[in-house]
Amino acid sequence: MWRPLSRNEDGSGMDGDYAGLPLSAAGRLRAQSWAPENFDVPEMVCRPHSWDFSIEAGAAQMRMQAEVDDPTQSLVAYHGRLSMREQETTIWMDGRPQPPDYALHTWSGFSTGEWDGDVLVQTATHLKENYMRRWGPMRSDDATVRIRYKRIGNNYLRATVIVCDPCISPNHASARR
Numbered sequence: 001m002w003r004p005l006s007r008n009e010d011g012s013g014m015d016g017d018y019a020g021l022p023l024s025a026a027g028r029l030r031a032q033s034w035a036p037e038n039f040d041v042p043e044m045v046c047r048p049h050s051w052d053f054s055i056e057a058g059a060a061q062m063r064m065q066a067e068v069d070d071p072t073q074s075l076v077a078y079h080g081r082l083s084m085r086e087q088e089t090t091i092w093m094d095g096r097p098q099p100p101d102y103a104l105h106t107w108s109g110f111s112t113g114e115w116d117g118d119v120l121v122q123t124a125t126h127l128k129e130n131y132m133r134r135w136g137p138m139r140s141d142d143a144t145v146r147i148r149y150k151r152i153g154n155n156y157l158r159a160t161v162i163v164c165d166p167c168i169s170p171n172h173a174s175a176r177r
Contacts, residue, residue: 027168034136050130060084140167
């Protein structure tokens with residue numbers, strides 16, 4: 001079980017503070033169009049947080065569990081669960097291919113994993129559009145989210161979330177379909 005250390009979202013959390021988020025003009029316009037009233041509509045009241053957002057929540061506890069194929073003893077997947085809003089993710093480690101672009105998009109998406117030395121790298125696609133910060137900046141459903149998990153001693157697990165989004169990032173704007 002791991003529990004995140006709270007942080008201040010790379011800034012004050014006030015509208016217009018986009019420190020650490022390389023936004024294109026379209027991404028900034030979308031973020032600046034945010035209003036708190038948008039979250040008062042019925043369809044947003046029970047909207048879950050995505051895995052990549054919830055992993056930073058101070059109240060959440062994260063559990064990772066390995067799935068091993070009994071006959072071969074090979075690692076199939078890691079299953080992650082966050083206590084905040086009961087978010088779950090599966091990181092497939094068995095080399096399975098990504099589903100087609102038209103496949104269902106979910107809050108946790110479809111994830112594959114690989115080891116980069118002692119760092120577990122989770123790559124998630126097929127994600128529903130969701131916020132990166134609660135006060136405006138959003139990622140689109142075209143985003144690819146990469147999370148790097150590194151254990152530091154016996155007490156800490158660092159999770160670094162990297163969002164590549166052709167709809168909001170100035171470096172990926174030309175890659176948009």
